[in-house]
Amino acid sequence: MPRNIKFIVVHCTATSQNTSISAIQSYWKNQLGWKMPGYHFIIKPDGELVQLLPIEQVSNGVQGFNSQSINISYIGGVDQKNIPTDNRTLAQKATLLKKLKELKLKFPLAKIQGHRDFPNVHKACPSFDAIKEYKDV
Template sequence: MRQIYELVLHCSATPEGRDYTVDDITRWHKARGFDTIGYHYVVYRNGEVHVGRPEYVQGAHVRGHNRNSIGVCYIGGCAEDGKTPKDTRTPEQKEALTKLLRGLRRKYPEAKIFGHRDFDKHKACPSFDASGEYKDL
């Protein structure tokens, strides 16, 4: 079993109001040379949580931190122009993310919650301060 110390939140960096799936992200990641989707979980706009990679498989979502982390991605993160970072989480996504992260924290009590941008200052992902918002989970 992998030792998990970080739960890293991402956005799909897609335009607000548009739906994308695990299959879409898998295609994008394979086009970049990944074996499959890099995230362990993807939260759709309607709040559904879908599995990407199994938790026991190392992710491919944040350089230098994949070995001991779980990657969670929500669909959205950009304004309608598809470029400007924006917190586009729906109420359903916010509820699902809180529930998912709370469950992961119970499973991995040593894990701290971060946003991708906490590890890469050139990224806005996930378009909000995840470590601050979820610090009390």
């Protein structure tokens, strides 16, 4: 049965930009005990898009909303002191915009928003206002 996608959710990893995808995946599995990844897609600082999970499957992006969400993240989102900051590279911004446009074509009714824009979320993720930035996508 196809999933009813209502949200395309933008995330940051809340790590330094030189954090490897394998380290992030290891954290999910070993620290959080997740069986599924946190995002469907992750974007490296050089702009490379890596798919971690088919969009037909449910990832662990936003508690309570995962069955109706596609989750996409960029590596970064905090500075050296772990303070939330929008440190997306130009390549990450370009890849993110391109992927959001593709997903919006496939799911025209889905709302693009940040993780922080969901109810009862107490984090800065993705460290910028995704609703405002992508309102015209």
